[in-house]
Each structure stands twice: as C-alpha cells, then as structure tokens.
Amino acid sequence: MAAEAGQALLRVQDVAVRFGGIVALDGVSFDVAPGRIVGLIGPNGAGKTTLFNCISRLYECDRGDIAFDGVSLLTVPRHRVAGLGIGRTFQNLALFRSMSVLDNVMVGRHCRSQGGFFANALRLPYAVHSDATARDRARELLAVLDLERFAETRVADLPFGTQKRVELARALAAQPRLLLLDEPASGLNHEEVGAIGELIRALRERLRLTILVVEHHMQLLMSLSDWVVALNFGKRIAEGTPAEVREHPELVRAYLGS
Amino acid sequence: MSKKVVTVTILLIAAACVLPFVVSNYRTFQLTLVLVYAIALLGLNILTGYNGQISLGHGAFYAIGAYTAAMLMDQAGMPYWATIPIAGAVCLLAGFLFGLPALRLEGLYLALATFALAVSMPPILKSHLLERWSGGVQGIVIVKPDPPAFLADVGIKLNPDQWLYYFALAIALVLFVIGWNLIYGRIGRALIAIRDHHTAAEAMGINTALYKSLAFGVSAMYTGIAGALGAIAVQFVAPDSFTVFLSITLLVGIVVGGLASLSGAIYGALFIQFVPNIADELSKAAPWAVFGIFLIGFVYLMPTGVAGAMRALLGRLGRGKLSPPKEALP
Numbered sequence: 195m196a197a198e199a200g201q202a203l204l205r206v207q208d209v210a211v212r213f214g215g216i217v218a219l220d221g222v223s224f225d226v227a228p229g230r231i232v233g234l235i236g237p238n239g240a241g242k243t244t245l246f247n248c249i250s251r252l253y254e255c256d257r258g259d260i261a262f263d264g265v266s267l268l269t270v271p272r273h274r275v276a277g278l279g280i281g282r283t284f285q286n287l288a289l290f291r292s293m294s295v296l297d298n299v300m301v302g303r304h305c306r307s308q309g310g311f312f313a314n315a316l317r318l319p320y321a322v323h324s325d326a327t328a329r330d331r332a333r334e335l336l337a338v339l340d341l342e343r344f345a346e347t348r349v350a351d352l353p354f355g356t357q358k359r360v361e362l363a364r365a366l367a368a369q370p371r372l373l374l375l376d377e378p379a380s381g382l383n384h385e386e387v388g389a390i391g392e393l394i395r396a397l398r399e400r401l402r403l404t405i406l407v408v409e410h411h412m413q414l415l416m417s418l419s420d421w422v423v424a425l426n427f428g429k430r431i432a433e434g435t436p437a438e439v440r441e442h443p444e445l446v447r448a449y450l451g452s
Numbered sequence: 453m454s455k456k457v458v459t460v461t462i463l464l465i466a467a468a469c470v471l472p473f474v475v476s477n478y479r480t481f482q483l484t485l486v487l488v489y490a491i492a493l494l495g496l497n498i499l500t501g502y503n504g505q506i507s508l509g510h511g512a513f514y515a516i517g518a519y520t521a522a523m524l525m526d527q528a529g530m531p532y533w534a535t536i537p538i539a540g541a542v543c544l545l546a547g548f549l550f551g552l553p554a555l556r557l558e559g560l561y562l563a564l565a566t567f568a569l570a571v572s573m574p575p576i577l578k579s580h581l582l583e584r585w586s587g588g589v590q591g592i593v594i595v596k597p598d599p600p601a602f603l604a605d606v607g608i609k610l611n612p613d614q615w616l617y618y619f620a621l622a623i624a625l626v627l628f629v630i631g632w633n634l635i636y637g638r639i640g641r642a643l644i645a646i647r648d649h650h651t652a653a654e655a656m657g658i659n660t661a662l663y664k665s666l667a668f669g670v671s672a673m674y675t676g677i678a679g680a681l682g683a684i685a686v687q688f689v690a691p692d693s694f695t696v697f698l699s700i701t702l703l704v705g706i707v708v709g710g711l712a713s714l715s716g717a718i719y720g721a722l723f724i725q726f727v728p729n730i731a732d733e734l735s736k737a738a739p740w741a742v743f744g745i746f747l748i749g750f751v752y753l754m755p756t757g758v759a760g761a762m763r764a765l766l767g768r769l770g771r772g773k774l775s776p777p778k779e780a781l782p
C-alpha cells in the first residue's frame with residue numbers, strides 16, 4: 195500500500211454505489227498519502243466520477259467508508275466538505291456562468307469567509323473585512339493562474355480552456371488540502387495540456403497540496419502521478435507506481451476491451 | 453460603486469425629494485404607490501431574479517403585510533409607523549417557513565405551490581375564523597396619518613399625501629441600501645451561485661437549503677413591508693385587493709423592469725403603476741388589451757428588461773468607458 199495505516203490523508207474503504215441495476219462502484223479501496231499526486235484511471239463508465247461524487251457527498255455510498263484525515267465523511271453534510279479542506283473541479287465545467295471570473299473565485303472562498311444575511315445587510319465591520327480578504331485572496335489566485343485580465347469578464351464569455359483554469363482557481367480559493375481534479379486536460383489543445391501538467395505540479399509544491407486526479411490523457415497522467423489506481427466496472431483492477439500499472443495485464447485488457 | 457453611479461443616484465434622490473412640491477396631490481399619492489411597488493419588486497427580485505426561485509404568490513405576502521398593519525392599527529390602536537417593522541418581521545417568518553417545504557420544489561413546481569398560496573389568500577382573509585379581526589369581506593378602513601407635529605414646529609408644512617410620500621421614500625431608501633449590501637457581497641454571490649449551478653454552489657460550501665429559505669424570508673419581508681405601506685397609503689384593506697392578479701402583476705413588474713437588477717425594481721414599479729392608467733385612458737372599452745400590447749412591446753423591445761436596456765444605452769453612450777455591468781443577468 196501507498197501509506198501505512200493512520201498516515202493516509204484520504205482513505206477509501208470498500209465503497210460501493212449502485213444506480214438501479216448499474217453497479218457504479220463495487221467495493222473500491224485505496225489510500226491517498228499526504229503530499230502525493232494520485233492518478234485515477236479507467237475506461238469510460240468505470241466509476242471515477244462517481245467516486246469523486248461520493249467524496250464530495252453528492253452521492254451516498256451504499257456500503258463502505260471514506261475517511262478524510264482520519265474522520266469519516268459519510269455523516270458530513272455536502273456544504274461542509276469544502277470547509278474540511280477538500281476542493282474539486284468537475285468533469286463538465288460547473289461554473290457560475292453569469293458571474294465574473296473574480297466573483298466565481300470568491301464564491302470558492304465562501305467557506306473560509308464570514309458574515310451571514312444580517313451582518314451583510316448592515317455591513318458589520320467583520321463582514322466587510324472578511325469580504326475584502328476574500329477579494330485579495332481571489333486576486334492573488336487569479337495572478338497565479340494568469341487570469342488577472344479576465345477578472346471582470348463574465349465566465350460564459352471565455353474560451354473553454356480559460357474556463358477550466360477559472361474552475362481550478364475557484365477550487366483553490368478555499369485553501370484545500372486535498373484537491374480532486376476530474377479530467378483537467380479534457381477538451382484542451384496540445385499546448386494547453388502541457389501547461390496544465392506544469393501548473394498542477396507547481397501548485398502542489400507551492401500550496402502543499404495532495405491531489406487525486408482523473409485523466410484519460412495517459413501520457414499526462416503517468417508523468418504527473420506518484421501513484422496510480424485503475425478502476426474498471428466499479429472495481430479496482432490495479433494499483434502501483436505509473437511504471438507498474440502501465441504494464442499491468444488487467445489494465446491492458448480493460449483498455450483493449452477483451 | 454463607480455463615481456458615475458453615485459452621482460446619478462444622488463441626483464435621482466434629490467429629484468425624488470422635490471417631486472411632491474411640483475406635482476398634484478393625486479400624483480404624489482400615485483408616486484407613493486410607485487415606491488411601495490418598488491419595495492415589493494425588490495423583494496421579489498431577490499428571490500426570483502437573483503436566487504432563481506419563481507414565485508407566483510408574492511401577493512400573499514403583500515396581503516399579510518397589509519393586514520398586519522391594518523389590524524394592528526384598527527384593533528390595537530398602534531401608530532402607523534410602528535406597524536411597518538412588525539409587518540416586516542411577520543412576513544420574514546412567514547416567508548422563511550414557506551420557504552422550507554418549498555426547498556423540495558424546483559422551477560414550475562415551485563411556481564405552482566406559490567400560486568396555490570396566492571389563490572388561497574383571499575378566502576383565508578374572508579374566513580369566519582378571522583372575521584373578528586380582519587373585517588371579513590368588508591375589510592378594514594384605516595385613517596390617513598397626519599404629518600408629525602415636530603415638522604410643523606420647525607416650519608415645514610406638508611399635507612398628508614406629501615408626508616406619506618416622504619415616509620415611504622425614507623423606508624424605500626433604507627431597504628434599497630440593505631438590498632444593495634446583500635446583493636453586492638458574500639450573500640448575493642451565494643444567491644446567484646445557487647441560481648447558476650446548484651450542485652457547484654453546494655460543493656463550494658454554501659448551505660443552499662438555508663440560503664434559499666432565508667432568501668424566501670427576506671424577499672417576503674420586503675414585500676410585506678410594501679404591503680403595510682400600501683395599506684396605509686390607500687387607507688383600506690380588503691380580501692379582493694389581494695387576488696392572484698396582484699401576484700402576477702408583481703412578476704410582470706420584475707420581468708419588465710429587469711430580472712436580477714436593483715434599479716429594475718423602480719422601472720417595474722413605474723410600469724405596473726402607470727401603464728394600466730395609460731391603457732385605461734387610451735381605451736375605456738378594452739384597457740387590458742392595450743395593457744397587453746404594452747407588455748408585449750416592452751418585452752419584445754427590451755428582452756432584458758428596462759434595466760438591461762438602460763445598461764446597454766449607457767454603455768454605448770460611454771463608448772465602453774463605463775465599467776462592465778456588475779449586475780448579473782440570469
């Protein structure tokens with residue numbers, strides 16, 4: 195295993211999810227050690243996104259447990275997951291399309307800022323201060339992700355690749371410890387794919403992130419990951435270093451479809 | 453806020469302060485109702501425009517506010533001004549409580565549930581159980597408030613219509629400032645985020661259930677305060693003033709004025725106050741047909757509401773020198 199017991203930042207244990215007759219996840223277990231980039235691969239419909247949605251609490255597990263930093267997530271309400279330190283992006287962009295880039299990133303910071311309806315209605319000092327901090331922090335992130343010049347642009351008016359960076363910035367705004375990236379390179383052109391790889395690596399160093407990444411772009415994923423978990427039909431079929439998994443017969447069979 | 457917006461706002465407020473001295477008493481009374489509707493529309497816009505929850509039942513909250521004020525004045529002898537915050541509080545609670553079960557409903561289903569609220573309001577107000585306080589079908593007549601004595605003491609002479617106008621203007625200003633604070637900050641971003649992408653909003657840590665219920669409560673509070681002010685202005689409440697037609701009129705107001713726009717509430721209020729009158733003058737036989745033509749014309753010519761059209765116009769005048777519109781379109 196990648197990590198000894200108690201060391202894992204994320205521990206997925208025997209997780210099963212079914213939708214009617216479809217078994218999307220069937221007893222999946224693996225650990226994500228702190229500071230690592232773990233790649234999650236598998237053919238279409240293998241259950242990768244479903245697993246992400248279980249971690250985000252968007253889906254309920256039928257069986258098993260998911261623990262973050264030693265605490266089970268399964269009793270945590272959805273809106274508390276971000277506050278615990280788990281950020282994510284979505285396979286099909288899930289941005290707030292009518293809002294500006296800056297506002298999107300500031301929403302990403304919602305769980306780290308204060309001030310409810312009452313405090314905001316009356317502009318109580320702590321709410322104003324918290325908002326100013328959120329704005330500063332969001333602007334910093336825009337600078338890191340080379341999005342500054344789009345700060346006031348409506349997200350819907352931006353090209354796809356830029357929107358993906360906005361989503362990444364939004365996920366980082368809450369200062370997560372664990373980042374879930376669902377196909378960060380999909381829909382990007384060749385240059386952008388190279389850049390996103392660099393960016394993910396740089397972000398891990400700079401923000402001391404642990405990253406779980408789903409990606410179909412094998413070259414990118416294998417070069418990025420310290421550890422790879424392979425799923426097929428909801429089951430874990432292989433796990434190991436990129437070099438080990440690449441040669442794994444189960445994986446070869448899954449991708450060749452025989 | 454840009455300097456230009458501040459200047460324009462101050463000029464508009466100054467103009468609003470002068471108006472009662474240059475127009476007739478009847479027009480002043482009509483302008484008071486414009487302020488009342490603007491407050492109601494602002495409330496509905498927070499819910500429907502910014503948060504994406506469609507309400508066909510805000511007339512019910514308007515009615516609750518109106519009756520709260522009327523009953524407190526009539527039964528408890530409370531001064532008119534004291535009834536306003538109470539009507540607001542009652543509607544805040546009523547809206548929040550209605551918002552809780554409404555969480556399970558989306559889009560058209562929510563529209564139907566709120567529609568049910570609107571159609572059930574007149575019979576509830578007429579019911580025998582409430583008749584002792586609500587005056588049944590007859591409703592309640594309210595005395596028109598006089599300007600406070602201290603104004604006369606310092607030499608400001610106002611007639612009751614003028615006084616009521618300023619009273620409504622002051623309340624509207626306070627409520628618009630609060631609305632501005634809510635929308636252009638953490639809460640407004642969260643409300644729009646919920647409208648734009650519910651799941652992502654939740655994943656970003658927004659307690660969507662709480663925010664949606666609170667949006668309902670705040671929205672109802674605005675509309676309830678408008679109802680109370682409206683009742684005091686027209687000096688009368690009766691069940692048949694608050695039919696589902698009122699609810700639909702309010703919805704018309706936010707769409708014509710501009711969804712998800714604070715200034716849209718004012719344009720919408722002008723529309724629902726004056727266009728029916730104009731229609732009536734144009735055709736005594738079929739005023740509502742004329743109203744319908746106006747409505748189609750507005751929606752056709754200004755698909756993002758008057759506020760959207762104004763924004764586009766200002767943008768063109770400023771040749772892009774104006775900062776891009778801050779107000780989000782749905």
Ligand SMILES: Nc1ncnc2c1ncn2[C@@H]1O[C@H](COP(=O)(O)OP(=O)(O)OP(=O)(O)O)[C@@H](O)[C@H]1O
Nearest residue numbers: 213216218236237238239240241242243244245285
């Ligand atoms: N909400 C849902 N309702 C019903 N079935 C679902 C739902 N979500 C996922 N599934 C099914 O679960 C299975 C796994 O889907 P999932 O999206 O997790 O696959 P994936 O590994 O992310 O695939 P891809 O690489 O295409 O994104 C699929 O058969 C899918 O149709």
Ligand SMILES: [Mg+2]
Nearest residue numbers: 242243244285
């Ligand atoms: Mg997927």
